Amino acid sequence: MSFQAYLDNIQAKTGQSPGDFRAYAAEKGWTDAGRLRGDLKAGTIVADLKERFGLGHGHAMAIVALLKGAKREGDA
Secondary structure (H helix, E strand, C coil), X not given: CCHHHHHHHHHHHHCCCHHHHHHHXXXXXXXXXXXXXXXXXXXXXXXXXXXXXXXXXXXXXXXXXXXXXXXXXXXX
């Protein structure tokens, strides 16, 4: 499955766009200058996304990758 397909599935399941997840991360204090803070563990974020949005592990990790800037919307 492509990264974009993950994002599309996440949006269909939660109603939240990648931009919404970026805004949520900023509200939670997970980002600095639009990038995921280096002192945060992925597991902390994954646990929150699973609880708050009902995401599975793979979809939550896709959001972590998005926040890290490792992947962007539209990446294959």
